[in-house]
Amino acid sequence: MGAASTLSVSKGITATLESVADWLSLIAAFLAAACIVALTGLILAEIVVALLARFIPAVPSGIGIGWEYSAYLMGGAFLLGSGMTLRAGQQIRVELLLRARNGRYARYLEIASALLGSVITVFLAITLVQFTYRTFLSGEVSQDSFTPLWIPQVGLSIGATVLALQMIVRTIISLTSGQLDRPELGAATQIEG
Numbered sequence: 001m002g003a004a005s006t007l008s009v010s011k012g013i014t015a016t017l018e019s020v021a022d023w024l025s026l027i028a029a030f031l032a033a034a035c036i037v038a039l040t041g042l043i044l045a046e047i048v049v050a051l052l053a054r055f056i057p058a059v060p061s062g063i064g065i066g067w068e069y070s071a072y073l074m075g076g077a078f079l080l081g082s083g084m085t086l087r088a089g090q091q092i093r094v095e096l097l098l099r100a101r102n103g104r105y106a107r108y109l110e111i112a113s114a115l116l117g118s119v120i121t122v123f124l125a126i127t128l129v130q131f132t133y134r135t136f137l138s139g140e141v142s143q144d145s146f147t148p149l150w151i152p153q154v155g156l157s158i159g160a161t162v163l164a165l166q167m168i169v170r171t172i173i174s175l176t177s178g179q180l181d182r183p184e185l186g187a188a189t190q191i192e193g
């Protein structure tokens with residue numbers, strides 16, 4: 001097998017990995033949006049119940065699971081949306097370092113940050129998956145709502161896994177001098193366009 005053939009196979013594998021990571025990130029982003037919609041509905045329900053409680057004494061002043069489920073939904077929205085945010089290039093970055101010396105060291109900084117990010121996010125994903133699995137096996141439930149805790153933890157585990165996959169793909173792309181960001185995938189791009 002020649003060098004050109006090996007390079008072609010390598011680019012094909014990288015492109016496939018990018019496509020899979022982007023597809024999974026898109027699904028996770030839709031789940032994140034569903035979490036935001038559910039969170040908004042829960043907050044509106046909490047407001048309506050509190051308003052009714054002022055006029056009808058029999059109505060409780062709040063929804064008992066409101067705070068707990070709000071935290072679950074917010075955590076899920078954050079982690080489930082992080083993979084697509086990274087791929088779209090909408091994460092918070094220190095552009096000052098990347099632009100130093102007219103961007104001469106930008107690629108090296110991208111490689112270093114992607115490698116470090118990969119290590120951290122893979123560790124986070126493995127830890128969250130293990131934690132979720134242990135919670136599932138133990139049958140642990142919430143004290144307030146008796147919700148099995150593995151259910152909200154699954155969303156966090158999926159989000160962290162998708163983010164780790166995107167970070168690994170980012171590392172590969174930065175090493176092969178490919179296009180790191182796909183701004184057209186970002187929500188801000190869709191809203192502005």
